[in-house]
Amino acid sequence: MSSTTAGAATVELDPRRTQILRAALEVIAERGYGETRIADVAERVGVSPALVMYYFKTKDRLLAEAIRHAEDLWYADGTRVMEAIPTASGRLEALVRITCLSDEEVGPSDSWALWIDLWCQALRRPAVAAVREEFDAHWRETIRAVVHDGQAAGEFEPMDADEVAVALSALLDGLSIQIALHDPAVTEERAFATAMRFASRLLGFAWEPPEQVRRHRA
Amino acid sequence: MSSTTAGAATVELDPRRTQILRAALEVIAERGYGETRIADVAERVGVSPALVMYYFKTKDRLLAEAIRHAEDLWYADGTRVMEAIPTASGRLEALVRITCLSDEEVGPSDSWALWIDLWCQALRRPAVAAVREEFDAHWRETIRAVVHDGQAAGEFEPMDADEVAVALSALLDGLSIQIALHDPAVTEERAFATAMRFASRLLGFAWEPPEQVRRHRA
Amino acid sequence: MSSTTAGAATVELDPRRTQILRAALEVIAERGYGETRIADVAERVGVSPALVMYYFKTKDRLLAEAIRHAEDLWYADGTRVMEAIPTASGRLEALVRITCLSDEEVGPSDSWALWIDLWCQALRRPAVAAVREEFDAHWRETIRAVVHDGQAAGEFEPMDADEVAVALSALLDGLSIQIALHDPAVTEERAFATAMRFASRLLGFAWEPPEQVRRHRA
Amino acid sequence: MSSTTAGAATVELDPRRTQILRAALEVIAERGYGETRIADVAERVGVSPALVMYYFKTKDRLLAEAIRHAEDLWYADGTRVMEAIPTASGRLEALVRITCLSDEEVGPSDSWALWIDLWCQALRRPAVAAVREEFDAHWRETIRAVVHDGQAAGEFEPMDADEVAVALSALLDGLSIQIALHDPAVTEERAFATAMRFASRLLGFAWEPPEQVRRHRA
DNA sequence: TATGAATGAGAGTTCATTCAT
C-alpha cells in the first residue's frame, strides 16, 4: 500500500489550517457538503469567517482540501489497524469490519455520510471526482494486496485478485449505503455477515458467522 | 413480480404537473438536487417560477414529488421489460442488465446520478429517506421474487432468497456508483459481468460472459 | 340622528357583494387591515379570489367599501338601541355603554381592533381618511344631539354641546384603545365608570357607579 | 418624576445602529409600520439592505428596536422639558402642551402617526404589545406623579390621582388621534384647550385659555 | 494573523391582478 504524498502534506506545518480542515469535516458530516457554510466552519473553530477565507481563498477550495484531509485520516487509521494482523484472512475480515461496524471512537456513521456526499459531489465537480477516484483506486488496491497475500500464503484459492477487489469493494459500498441510511433490512451485523459470507465463498476460506459479533477495537 | 399501478399513475390527469416534474428530474440530473433552482425548472418548461409554486406550493414538495415520479417511471419501465421474459435466470439477467448497461432511450447515466443524489439527500431529509427506503424495499422484493421463482422452477439452487436479494442489490448499488462516476476501473460491461458472475455462483446457474455484450433493446 | 344614504346603499340588491364585504370585515378584524389578503376573503366566502376581484376591481376598493359597510352596521345598531330610551341621560349612558362594554352578540373587541386599524390606515390613505372623518363627525353629532336634548329637557346644565361632544368622544376613543389592547390598568368596567363620571361632572347630572355593572342587552 | 436612564441609553456606543434606528423611525412615520421595507431604511442611511440585516438580524427585530428607541427619545425629551418647571400645574400644562401642540424641532405629527401605528401593531404582535403597555404605564405614572405633587403642594384638590391619570391620558390619546388625522373639528389649539379645561375642572385649579396659544419652545 | 463592516448577487416565496374559458 503506497502512502500518498498527500498524506504527508496534510500533516503539515500550519496547525490553524488543520484545525479548520477538521472543523470543516465535522460540519460536512453533520450538515452535508451542500449545506456547509463558511460561517459554520468558522464558528466551530472559534474564528471569524474572514479568517477561513484568508486560509483557503474560496469555499470550494476549503471543501476540496477537507475531503482530501479525510482521506488521509482514513488511511492513517486503516494502515495502523492492518499492520498488526498476521493472516490475510484476518486482515480481510478487518477491512470488512472497519467498513461495516460502528466504532465508538470515530463514528463511521459520520464517515459513511461523508462518503455518500463525496460520491454525490464527485458527480459534478471534477476536482472532487479526481480525489474520489484516487481514493477508490487506493481502496481496491488495498483489498487486492490482501487477496494476493492470502493466495501466496495458501489461505485463499487462486482467482483474479483484481476481480475480487472490484466485486468486494462494490459490495461493501452498497452495504455501507444501507447502513448509513439506517435501512431496517440491513443492520450493521447483517451487512458484516453478508460481506464475509460473500468473500469466504469467493476465495474459498472457512468463515463462520460469530454468535455475537465483536465490534472492532472493543 | 406484482405489476405496479405506478405506470398508470404516471399518465396523470394534469399534464402541466407531469411536464414540470419531468423538467425537474432533468434539472436534478444535470445540476444536482442541491443546486436545482425553481427558476431552472420553470425556465425549462417555459413558464414563470410562480407557476411552479402554484402547482407544488414549495420547492421541497416539488423535489419530493419529482423523485417519486422518477421511481414510478423506473418501475413502469422495469415491469414492462421483465414481463416478456419467461425464465427466472433470464429475468435476473435483465435486472442486472438494466442496472448496469446504458440505454439510449432513457439515459440511466442520468438515473444513476439521480439515485446517488437520492441517497445523499436521504441522509438528512426524513421525507426523502422514506421514499428511498420504500424504493429499495421494492427493489429487493423484485429480486427476491425472481430468485424464488427460479428456485421453484429448479433453475436456481435453494438458499435464502432474502439474503441473495440484500447481497445482490448492494453489489449492484456499489457497481452503479463506479459507473455513474465513470471510474476507469469499472466499465459498464465489467460491472455487468461482475454482477452476473456473482449471481451465477451464488445461485448455482450456468452463465458465460458473452464475447461482445449486447446492449439491451439494441 | 339622520340615516345616511350610504346605509341604504349597502342594504343593496347584490347579496354576493354584501357577503364578500362581511367576510372582508371579519378578516380585517382578525388579521388586521394590512395583513388582509384577497385570498383570505375569498376563502371565507367560499369563492375564488378572481371573483372577489370581479366584484371590487381592486383590493383597495374592497377594503374601502368594507369599512364603509362596517360604519353602516354600527349606526344601524346604535340607532336601534337609542330610539328605545326616553331620557337624554339614559341615552348618553347607552352611548358610553356601547363603546366601553363588551357585547356577547357582536364582539366589540373586534370592532375596536377595526377602529384602531381604521385610524392607522386613515393616516396614509385619503379614501379611508374621508370615511373616518365622516364617521367621527357623525359620532360627535350623535353625542351633541343627546346633550342638546338633555339640556332642553333640563336634565343637563347648559354648556357648549359641541365642546362636550369633542371631549367625550376623545375620552371614549382613548379608553377604547386601552380596552382593545387589554391594558390591565383599564378594564371595561373602569373605562365605563371613568367616562360616566366625567360626563356627569361635566353636564351636572347625578350618576352613581353601580355595584355590579350591568352589561347592555343582558 | 423619576428621570429615566433612557436618555443615556440613546447615546449608544454604536453610531451605525442608532443611525439605522433613526432612519427606521423616519420611514415608519412616513410610510407606516406595515409598509416599511428594509430597503427603504437602508436607502435612507445610504447602505445596502444586507447591512441592515447584519445589524438587526430580522425585520421584526429592527422595527421592535426602532419603537423602543422612539420611546427613549420621547422620554428623554419630556424629562428634559419637565425638569425645568417648578409648579405642578405648570408641569401638567407642559405635558398637555407636548402632547397636543406641534413642535418644529421634533415634529410630533410624526410621533402621533407612530403611536397610532404602535397601537395598531400591538393589537396583533405580542412583542409590540408589551412595549406599548410599558410605555403607557410609564406615561400614566408621569401624570400621576405630577398630580400627586400638585396635591401635596396644595395646587390641586385631593382626589384619586390614578383615576385622573387614566382619564387624562385617555383624553389626550383620543385628542391626539384627531390631531394626527387632521380632523377639521379638532385643531391642535382646540385640543389643547379642551384637555386643559378638563384637567383644571377635575383638579380644581385655575386655568384660562390664552388669547393666542403659545407654541412651546417658540 | 485576524476581524468587523460592508456588499452583491441571488433564492424562495407571496400576492394582487389578468385573462381565456
Next chain:
DNA sequence: GATGAATGAACTCTCATTCAT
C-alpha cells in the same frame, strides 16, 4: 357570474466574498 391558470413585481433573508484596519 365564476374560475383556474398564469404572471410580474416585490420583499425578506442568505452567504460567499472583499477590504480597511
